[in-house]
Amino acid sequence: xxxxxxxxxxxxxxxxxxxxxxxxxxxxxxxxxxxxxxxxxxxxxxxxxxxxxxxxxxxxxxxxxxxxxxxxxxxxxxxxxxxxxxxxxxxxxxxxxxxxxxxxxxxxxxxxxxxxxxxxxxxxxxxxxxxxxxxxxxxxxxxxxxxxxxxxxxxxxxxxxxxxxxxxxxxxxxxxxxxxxxxxxxxxxxxxxxxxxxxxxxxxxxxxxxxxxxxxxxxxxxxxxxxxxxxxxxxxxxxxxxxxxxxxxxxxxxxxxxxxxxxxxxxxxxxxxxxxxxxxxxxxxxxxxxxxxxxxxxxxx
Amino acid sequence: xxxxxxxxxxxxxxxxxxxxxxxxxxxxxxxxxxxxxxxxxxxxxxxxxxxxxxxxxxxxxxxxxxxxxxxxxxxxxxxxxxxxxxxxxxxxxxxxxxxxxxxxxxxxxxxxxxxxxxxxxxxxxxxxxxxxxxxxxxxxxxxxxxxxxxxxxxxxxxxxxxxxxxxxxxxxxxxxxxxxxxxxxxxxxxxxxxxxxxxxxxxxxxxxxxxxxxxxxxxxxxxxxxxxxxxxxxxxxxxxxxxxxxxxxxxxxxxxxxxxxxxxxxxxxxxxxxxxxxxxxxxxxxxxxxxxxxxxxxxxxxxxxxxxxxxxxxxxxxxxxxxxxxxxxxxxxxxxxxxxxxxxxxxxxxxxxxxxxxx
Amino acid sequence: xxxxxxxxxxxxxxxxxxxxxxxxxxxxxxxxxxxxxxxxxxxxxxxxxxxxxxxxxxxxxxxxxxxxxxxxxxxxxxxxxxxxxxxxxxxxxxxxxxxxxxxxxxxxxxxxxxxxxxxxxxxxxxxxxxxxxxxxxxxxxxxxxxxxxxxxxxxxxxxxxxxxxxxxxxxxxxxxxxxxxxxxxxxxxxxxxxxxxxxxxxxxxxxxxxxxxxxxxxxxxxxxxxxxxxxxxxxxxxxxxxxxxxxxxxxxxxxxxxxxxxxxxxxxxxxxxxxxxxxxxxxxxxxxxxxxxxxxx
Ligand SMILES: Nc1ncnc2c1ncn2[C@@H]1O[C@H](COP(=O)(O)OP(=O)(O)O)[C@@H](O)[C@H]1O
Ligand SMILES: [Mg+2]
Numbered sequence: 009x010x011x012x013x014x015x016x017x018x019x020x021x022x023x024x025x026x027x028x029x030x031x032x033x034x035x036x037x038x039x040x041x042x043x044x045x046x047x048x049x050x051x052x053x054x055x056x057x058x059x060x061x062x063x064x065x066x067x068x069x070x071x072x073x074x075x076x077x078x079x080x081x082x083x084x085x086x087x088x089x090x091x092x093x094x095x096x097x098x099x100x101x102x103x104x105x106x107x108x109x110x111x112x113x114x115x116x117x118x119x120x121x122x123x124x125x126x127x128x129x130x131x132x133x134x135x136x137x138x139x140x141x142x143x144x145x146x147x148x149x150x151x152x153x154x155x156x157x158x159x160x161x162x163x164x165x166x167x168x169x170x171x172x173x174x175x176x177x178x179x180x181x182x183x184x185x186x187x188x189x190x191x192x193x194x195x196x197x198x199x200x201x202x203x204x205x206x207x208x209x210x211x212x213x214x215x216x217x218x219x220x221x222x223x224x225x226x227x228x229x230x231x232x233x234x235x236x237x238x239x240x241x242x243x244x245x246x247x248x249x250x251x252x253x254x255x256x257x258x259x260x261x262x263x264x265x266x267x268x269x270x271x272x273x274x275x276x277x278x279x280x281x282x283x284x285x286x287x288x289x290x291x292x293x294x295x296x297x298x299x300x301x302x303x304x305x306x307x308x309x
Numbered sequence: 310x311x312x313x314x315x316x317x318x319x320x321x322x323x324x325x326x327x328x329x330x331x332x333x334x335x336x337x338x339x340x341x342x343x344x345x346x347x348x349x350x351x352x353x354x355x356x357x358x359x360x361x362x363x364x365x366x367x368x369x370x371x372x373x374x375x376x377x378x379x380x381x382x383x384x385x386x387x388x389x390x391x392x393x394x395x396x397x398x399x400x401x402x403x404x405x406x407x408x409x410x411x412x413x414x415x416x417x418x419x420x421x422x423x424x425x426x427x428x429x430x431x432x433x434x435x436x437x438x439x440x441x442x443x444x445x446x447x448x449x450x451x452x453x454x455x456x457x458x459x460x461x462x463x464x465x466x467x468x469x470x471x472x473x474x475x476x477x478x479x480x481x482x483x484x485x486x487x488x489x490x491x492x493x494x495x496x497x498x499x500x501x502x503x504x505x506x507x508x509x510x511x512x513x514x515x516x517x518x519x520x521x522x523x524x525x526x527x528x529x530x531x532x533x534x535x536x537x538x539x540x541x542x543x544x545x546x547x548x549x550x551x552x553x554x555x556x557x558x559x560x561x562x563x564x565x566x567x568x569x570x571x572x573x574x575x576x577x578x579x580x581x582x583x584x585x586x587x588x589x590x591x592x593x594x595x596x597x598x599x600x601x602x603x604x605x606x607x608x609x610x611x612x613x614x615x616x617x618x619x620x621x622x623x624x625x626x627x628x629x630x631x632x633x634x635x636x637x638x639x640x641x642x643x644x645x646x647x648x649x650x651x652x653x654x655x656x657x658x659x660x661x662x663x664x665x666x667x668x
Numbered sequence: 669x670x671x672x673x674x675x676x677x678x679x680x681x682x683x684x685x686x687x688x689x690x691x692x693x694x695x696x697x698x699x700x701x702x703x704x705x706x707x708x709x710x711x712x713x714x715x716x717x718x719x720x721x722x723x724x725x726x727x728x729x730x731x732x733x734x735x736x737x738x739x740x741x742x743x744x745x746x747x748x749x750x751x752x753x754x755x756x757x758x759x760x761x762x763x764x765x766x767x768x769x770x771x772x773x774x775x776x777x778x779x780x781x782x783x784x785x786x787x788x789x790x791x792x793x794x795x796x797x798x799x800x801x802x803x804x805x806x807x808x809x810x811x812x813x814x815x816x817x818x819x820x821x822x823x824x825x826x827x828x829x830x831x832x833x834x835x836x837x838x839x840x841x842x843x844x845x846x847x848x849x850x851x852x853x854x855x856x857x858x859x860x861x862x863x864x865x866x867x868x869x870x871x872x873x874x875x876x877x878x879x880x881x882x883x884x885x886x887x888x889x890x891x892x893x894x895x896x897x898x899x900x901x902x903x904x905x906x907x908x909x910x911x912x913x914x915x916x917x918x919x920x921x922x923x924x925x926x927x928x929x930x931x932x933x934x935x936x937x938x939x940x941x942x943x944x945x946x947x948x949x950x951x952x953x954x955x956x957x958x959x960x961x962x963x964x965x
Contacts, residue, residue, distance in 0.1 A: 017317055017318065017368070017369050019369070019376045019378075020369065020376050020378040020379045021317075021318075021367065021368060021369045021378055022365060022366065022367045022368065022378070023364045023365060023366060023367075024364055024378075024379040025379075036764060036767060036769065037769070039764060040764055040765075040769065040775055043761065043775075043779065044774075044775050044778045044779070046837075047778050047779050047781070047782065047837065047841070048778050049797075050782070050793045050794065050797060050837065051781070053793065053796065053797055054793055054796075057796065065802065066802075069802065069806065069807045069810060070796065070797065070799075070802050070803055070807070071807065119689045119690075122686045123686065123687055123689065123690045125686070126683040126684075126686045126687045127687070130680050130682075130683035132680040132683055132684055132687075135683075135687065138687065138690055138691050138694045138695075139690070139694075141694040141695070141698055141699060142690055142693065142694045142698065144698070144950070144954070145693070145694060145697070145698030147890075147894050147946055147950045148698060148702055148943060148946065149894075149897055149898055149919070149939065149942040149943055149946055150898065151898075151918075151919055151922040151923070151935075151938075151939040151942055152701070152702050152705050152939045152940065152942065152943045153697060153698070153701040153702065153705070154922070154923075154926065154939070155704075155705060155708075155717070155926055155932065155935065155936070156697070156700065156701035156704045156705060157697065157701060159717070160696075160697075178689075179693050179697055182689070182690065182693050186690060210682065211680075211682030211683055211686070212682065236784055239786070240785070240786030240787070240788075240789075241786075242786065242787065242788050242900075242901035242904070242905075243900055243901060243923075246923075246927075247923075247927065257786050257788045257789075257901070260788055260789070260792070261788050261792075261904060261905050264792050264795075264905070265905070265908060273796060273799075273802070276792065276796070277792075277793075277796060280789050280792045280793060283786070283788070283789055284784075284785045284786070284789040287784040287785060287786070288781065288784055288785065290784070291780075291781055291784035292777070292781070295777070298780075298784070299780070299845055302783070302842060302845060303845065303846065303849055357860070360860075360864060361863075362860050362863060362864075381863075381866070382860075382863045382864045382866075383863065383864060383865060383866025384866075387864065388864065389860070389861065389864045391857040391860065391861060392857070393855050393857045394857075395855060395857035395858045395860065395861040396858075396861075397858065397861075397862075397875075397876050398879070398880055399875075399876070399879035399880065400875075408865060408867065408875070409864075409865030409866055409867065412865065412866055412867050412868075412871065413866055453861075456861070456865070460864075460865075
């Protein structure tokens with residue numbers, strides 16, 4: 009082959025010249041910049057407002073950074089802010105939410121993973137019918153089932169208790185989680201399951217010794233999904249608990265929207281951030297897994 | 310000039326990864342050129358550069374004597390056929406064929422004429438109103454070829470068009486592509502990793518490895534006189550036997566064998582002494598009654614036989630190297646049997662031990 | 669197989685026991701609970717559920733209640749605007765992000781984070797930003813445009829759009845993520861084929877890519893619609909249904925009737941109407957998706 013050196017080539021060669029500031033790029037990055045700012049702005053406003061004193065808020069505008077940073081609103085939001093009834097801030101709600109979220113997440117994941125495993129590997133007659141009902145159940149507006157569940161919980165003496173709310177979260181988390189686990193277990197190689205059966209392992213043996221160790225990522229996805237969902241719940245909290253055990257979202261709403269007294273916007277925003285802190289942390293830490301969780305919520309059976 | 314596609318000093322990098330390096334290639338008008346190489350060697354990348362789907366890092370591409378390095382794919386006078394067919398699934402066959410033409414604002418009757426011609430050539434007239442989902446793999450690929458055909462261009466680019474089809478269909482469609490080339494006389498650049506496809510279709514084959522062209526020659530030449538050990542091993546199935554030894558004078562020494570080199574044409578004209586590999590294709594080993602005519606003969610023990618119907622492959626050892634021989638399917642051989650083989654060096658290849666180049 | 673086959677009931681016994689929570693939930697809560705509510709929507713239940721039949725009375729009363737009508741209107745306005753905008757915004761953002769841009773991860777992270785926040789938090793932030801005394805309106809006025817008015821939360825005519833802004837902010841990231849996944853799922857060779865054919869990018873999106881993404885669009889549609897019908901916390905936190913009743917929605921009507929107004933029958937009838945709305949979307953979708961071929965899924 010003849011080797012010509014580059015200098016001998018004439019006319020267009022190499023990459024097509026592109027201006028870094030082409031109209032396309034300006035439009036593309038310009039739009040994305042504006043969009044990003046728009047989405048980020050509320051978080052920024054929350055933070056700066058929560059760090060200002062009330063006099064500064066009354067004078068300045070909500071976007072200006074605090075001249076004098078104060079953490080007093082955060083302290084007040086956490087320990088002293090008043091809901092309609094009491095004045096002990098968000099702390100009670102926070103601990104209630106912790107006491108609701110932890111058992112709900114564990115219970116719902118345990119039940120749904122075993123369910124999903126039974127559906128994926130131990131198909132029995134009628135299993136698919138129940139599963140279909142379960143999936144359709146995910147689309148039924150909660151309002152339709154609110155009152156029947158009140159009655160059921162009352163019958164077993166758990167209405168108003170945290171245990172009752174844990175059961176409710178487990179029930180409503182079941183469709184999506186079962187789907188998540190069923191799909192995941194179905195995607196595992198079936199030979200593995202068959203080999204274990206040939207080796208004489210039973211239902212629980214296979215579940216604990218093979219399925220669970222192989223499925224840590226999906227358990228993480230489920231956990232992210234559930235912690236976020238349950239922490240953010242408002243409706244079930246209001247309906248199924250008493251004021252002294254309201255979760256954080258409900259306390260937050262009561263603090264901010266209570267009509268008594270002077271509005272302390274900085275305290276309100278501090279309270280709002282504190283409430284959003286748990287899911288935000290999970291979101292920023294988990295990144296791709298969070299996205300996988302919501303994508304899983306969107307996949308069809 | 311009788312060149313259809315010229316590639317000059319082409320470089321292509323994906324970030325820090327250099328995929329193609331200083332590649333030069335001329336393709337003649339009406340030529341069927343096959344780019345052959347194992348997966349990941351840069352065949353598709355090269356084809357995409359020709360098509361204009363990738364921006365080259367350096368160098369030039371000319372098509373029909375026009376420098377098209379900076380031209381859009383649609384302006385280069387090419388048509389392209391993809392492995393996944395890449396049909397527009399929501400449009401029927403006619404829509405697929407006409408979408409590009411309509412977009413180029415061709416007059417209606419011209420579009421109709423071209424669709425008619427393409428569908429006649431490819432025999433897809435009864436399918437015109439169907440959606441791709443309602444077609445078989447072979448029919449889909451025919452439509453994809455039709456989409457290139459209606460563009461009325463001189464150069465066709467194929468990127469592994471038959472790889473998604475099953476073996477039988479692949480063989481059928483291969484013949485059709487060959488016939489299409491004979492009838493139309495267009496330039497065709499065809500990427501494949503299947504050497505049978507390459508051998509049967511090509512006027513010339515370019516064997517690629519690591520983003521470079523190892524050998525560019527006619528199929529016969531590539532098969533008969535591979536320029537290096539890689540090409541020799543890559544082409545031919547079952548692949549070439551290699552005996553590692555040394556050339557001394559006019560014999561090749563391996564183990565306790567001394568094989569005379571008489572009949573071997575050295576690239577440099579005369580014999581070169583030194584370490585070398587002797588390559589002999591399984592089908593070039595002489596067996597049966599003709600053994601007596603071979604210049605060199607050796608007795609071996611049959612260790613394994615693989616009947617394939619038409620042929621029987623015999624595994625054995627020659628001077629401590631695994632060795633395969635292709636025999637007639639009718640031959641009656643048993644494992645453990647002793648067999649006399651004849652080697653004819655006029656059809657063999659010798660490669661330098663270190664540079665692996667043909668001697 | 670032939671002899672002494674163990675009883676059907678005890679095959680896969682452990683699996684059946686493990687599935688009991690699912691079976692109980694499916695039958696008692698989802699089917700039973702729904703049926704119970706529908707049945708009691710035909711009764712004269714007040715403070716407590718009572719099986720005193722009144723036929724369609726509750727529904728007649730429901731549809732002659734101003735607040736319910738306003739709730740439905742709001743749901744329509746909010747729902748349709750939300751649907752259109754969330755799809756347009758979500759798709760455009762996904763298409764922009766799909767252009768092999770720099771900082772893709774950062775941009776995606778910022779667009780999606782609101783989705784991690786609860787509706788209560790969302791509602792309260794936007795209540796603050798849209799506060800005319802301190803928020804956007806006051807800022808624009810302080811720039812010298814004295815007559816500028818943007819106080820959706822205090823103006824009954826446009827209050828629902830104030831909620832819409834918050835809802836879009838919270839939910840469009842989800843649609844973007846789903847659309848992006850859809851775009852990334854498109855065979856790259858189709859894009860190449862279109863370029864060889866000389867089809868401009870916008871035409872490729874409209875005539876080739878979007879039609880190919882139909883399944884993603886449908887799934888997203890179902891997800892978004894069921895989310896819209898459930899809207900409750902956002903309203904409670906951001907406007908409390910006000911000013912007046914201008915941002916009332918059906919879910920809030922149900923809650924208020926059941927747990928504040930001691931008018932269970934109204935709550936049951938209203939929630940049954942909500943169920944009907946969802947069914948109108950979900951059932952055709954289920955037919956499209958699973959009806960045709962039983963094999964898939
Ligand atoms: N978009 C890309 N970015 C980075 N590397 C790529 C890209 N496309 C291909 N490559 C790399 O370039 C090499 C050649 O790829 P390709 O031309 O597709 O090989 P093939 O010969 O199998 O068609 C491979 O090693 C592949 O990993
Ligand atoms: Mg390739």
